[in-house]
Amino acid sequence: MTPTPRSFSHIGLSVPDLEAAVKFYSEVMGFYTIMGPTEVTEDDSDIGQMCTDVFGPGWNSLRIAHLASADRIGFELFEFDGNQAPENNLDFRRHGTFHFAIQDPDLEGLLTRIVEAGGKQRMPVREYFPDEKPYRMVYVEDPFGIVFEIYSHSYELTYSAGAYS
Structure with missing residues (x-):
């Protein structure tokens, strides 16, 4: 029996400045803040025990x-x-x-906002099937050095269609 594909739930990112990361991922990337910065300590609470596990x-x-x-x-940010x-x-x-990917039809606009916010463009924007379809991609870094990819399409x-053929 072939297993059914699972849904992707979230990714956890380690950042050096939680407030700056929340600001970047909400204001530049447009993500919703579900729970703002919260401190967790090593103790006997449920969350403390889970972290020790x-x-x-x-x-x-x-x-x-x-x-x-x-x-x-979900984007779980840890400091x-x-x-x-x-x-x-x-x-x-x-x-x-070593990376994750974000999809935005305005890839170039998002790329500009990332660079303006202190991130980096790691490569030129590349096109898959340049004469057939408008599929574009680029690798970037957030201001904290976390590498990710932006795709214009799913x-x-x-x-x-076999992007590498």
């Missing part, structure tokens, strides 16, 4: 905020005590997550 003892404290995209995908930026923010040869539309 995940991070192990000695995590001390963290700050967290919850946002959501227009299609109800950990002792947060450190990685040496290489796109260590693509290490296994694990993932299914972009890849259903």
